[in-house]
Amino acid sequence: MDAKLFDNSHTIRASLLSGVSLFLTGMSAFFALFYMIKLNSFTSGFVEVLFCCYSARIYYLSKKNQHRDRDVRNFVYLIVLLITYGNASLPLANYNLLWTTLCPLLMYALLGRKHGLYASITILILQLGILSYRSFNSNEISLINLLINMISSYATVWLISHIYEGNRRDVEQTLSSLASRDALTSTHNRLALTTAFGHFERHRHEEQLSLLIIDLDFFKSINDRYGHDVGDKVLIETSQLIMQVVGDDNLFRIGGEEFCVTLFNHSIAQAEKVGERIRNLVATNPYVYNDNHIHLTLSVGICEYQTGYHLGDLLRMADKELYRAKESGRNQVRLCPATPQDAELETDVVQQKAQN
Known part of the structure; x- marks a missing residue:
């Protein structure tokens, strides 16, 4: 943004x-x-x-x-x-x-x-x-x-x-x-995300947009085990790590431990590489607070803008892939299917695996 x-x-x-x-x-x-x-x-x-x-x-x-x-x-x-x-x-x-x-x-x-x-x-x-x-x-x-x-x-x-x-x-x-701005992490908030997307809609003939939803894995257990003060420090440090990759203007905190990244002029393939960089950076980062060593991973869902999509559509579709990443073992990046037909096919495959 x-x-x-x-x-x-x-x-x-x-x-x-x-x-x-x-x-x-x-x-x-x-x-x-x-x-x-x-x-x-x-x-x-x-x-x-x-x-x-x-x-x-x-x-x-x-x-x-x-x-x-x-x-x-x-x-x-x-x-x-x-x-x-x-x-x-x-x-x-x-x-x-x-x-x-x-x-x-x-x-x-x-x-x-x-x-x-x-x-x-x-x-x-x-x-x-x-x-x-x-x-x-x-x-x-x-x-x-x-x-x-x-x-x-x-x-x-x-x-x-x-x-x-x-x-x-x-x-x-x-x-x-x-x-x-988010009061804790100083990243942009959901209101700023809405503003950025509104600008994109007015100029969408000039730009592409890929949207990433990022969620910290097992973050609740960090709060339960180390306390909310440590949890806040984890959120702040994680947001700083993500900004190293995507910059300040493109990062938004939209939930407790959930972040959103907007990548303008990025195809979904390029966004996947960015998502993997973020995932690797966080997974290898040493989180150390008061002699407490915390290993943190995150999951990423990515969706690419298509004509007629609203912000809610992008968030919902990217969040759906994030949920699938969580269900598949976490610490991974998942992409939205290119077409609704691909989405239906993938859903059928997942259901067949579950039945087997």
Whole structure:
């Protein structure tokens, strides 16, 4: 799972983008009529019409949650170009600075702290250059007064936006970590697994997915014999061993001693090799706590995503193979049959062996 998936910023920014784009669609339509009818400025009116159409398109994409990062960036920088065009072509006045000073709020809200900072610096330099050039070449307004108003107001809004976005992001990351992480092992939890699979479903034309269900063999006896404190240490150490193979983003704790691994762009054959690596690593790892030497094994069930499968289907099928691994002696990896017909055939074979 991509660690950024469990991130509310995208939802917040999508909502904000929807509102801003709708507002600017109406504003640009009004100004287009104003320029053409009141000021007879058909060039400015045509620019506003083009922006109105593009803003309406961004609103449609954001409402459908189909926008991408580049759509947001293009929209933001188009707003910047529109403000720059206004400052370069319209009569200079202090009220022209209003839209410019609001830019940092928009940059940070839609682009985040890093890109918001870069964009805000770019805007400030660009606008100061334009206003300085126009002030030197006309007597429309005092250059000193203009620059003082511009820099002081812009810096104030910029500082507030930068501090606020940084604090908001830190709080969001803390809350997301608490919501998506297992308190004991610090691995991802079932909620994070649901989020990761939801992302995969939206992009399944681009990726494969094999899912592993891992269960520790005879874990209850470890708790009974050595105590729950030792059992917790076993879970923590085991999760760290699994992360050595699959990484942090792909490991989820979904039960007491049960883990799930998501392997994107892995066929079931490749997933089997990963499962065997995990099984061998755990089986050969020396678990030593207070002079107590514990030998631990685990069983693995693996299933590959097929079109139409839901997360519950994958978990159920992989768990079924895990159960078969347990029934067959534990400490082994079992694969889901490729087709339902293979599953029925395998079930018949198992039943015939049981009858014999």
